[in-house]
Amino acid sequence: MSTTPNKVLVTGVAGFLGSNLLSKLLNEGHHVVGIDNLSMGRLENIQGSLNHENFVFLENDILDKDFVENLDNDFDVIIHLAAFKIPRYGNAVATLQINSKGSENMLEFARKTKTKFVLASTSDVYGMSPDIPFREDGNCVIGDSKVPRWAYAVSKLFDEHLALAYMEDYDFPVVMLRFFGSYGPNQHLSWWGGPQSVFIDCILNNKVIPIHGDGKQTRTFTFVDDTVEGIYAAAMKPEANGEIFNIGANEEITILELAEMLNDIADETVKAEIQLIPYNEISSGRKYQDVMRRVPDTSKAERILGVKAKTKMREGLRLTYEWQKQVTMDKVETT
Secondary structure, eight states: OOOSOOEEEEETTTSHHHHHHHHHHHHTTOEEEEEOOSSSSOGGGGGGGTTOTTEEEEOOOTTOHHHHHTSOSOOSEEEEOOOOOOOTTSOSHHHHHHHHHHHHHHHHHHHHHTOEEEEEEEGGGGBTOOOSSBOTTSOOBOOOTTOGGGHHHHHHHHHHHHHHHHHHHHOOOEEEEEEOOEESTTOOSSGGGOHHHHHHHHHHTTOOEEEETTSOOEEEOEEHHHHHHHHHHHHHOGGGTTOEEEEOOOOEEEHHHHHHHHHHHHTOSSOOOEEEEOHHHHTTTOOOOOOSBOOBOOHHIIIIIOOOOOSOHHHHHHHHHHHHHHHHHHHHHTO
8 A cells, every 4th residue: 555645536525424534644645625605514523634734625616627737747646535415215316416417526636637536426327126145246136226316326426437438438447435324533423423313312312213114124324434445445446446345333223223233332211212114104105115224245345445345333423422422412502
């Protein structure tokens, strides 16, 4: 792995993954230019780095072609994290347009400057595949087109295909990373951040924990430090070029067990009540399809990138709970 302080361009730098990656890059001695329009990212996430001598923050939108075209052309790698994820039962237009157009603009910049391009994708692209654990060379089984929740997966599959096509036609390296349930400090505090964000919020505010369906659907959740190690290795290692990697942990847990574990970690006198909510009651009558199991095969990342998730789920959730509790207390004090 390179130890040279390469110049790195990060989109979505003020978001959850972007801000944690920024800390890693600066600690390793890299020079970083970060872009974020702050529509979902938070300036507070990168506040401690704004005055760092090796960091330049640009509050701009990657959908602005003129802005992207006029960026410096001396980057060693582009890490494209900026994206929009559809609200759980919301309109899909923004997800499809922002993710496709944003990625196209950044790939055009990478093409013109012949810069390595690392794309943030998602485990959602595996869709309803029955082949567990998910392998990078396995089938992506997207559900019914009339179900809006698949818009995010489709947008990211499009991004993956576009990146691979650019690499083939224009001869510059790309890497695709499929993330599995990242969580930790700086995560969004609503459903945008994942179920653990919402469950912790419910525990801290004496609200009922809502679980969609029967709660038996399983996921693997990956502490952000482990996700960042995967991103960093993919960006720095030439062996990663042209490849797709699952970046995630292997500890499978049901959503119901997740809620129970967080209740236990909180150790409150009165546990938060858990309520199972049928999908048809929360999808405004529209059809909804859930993924019953989502587990990665991470052997490829372990072999080529040399990374493997190290943080046990209970420890990661404890750290996340303590962080979110502090954030919640700080908000109360300022209101």
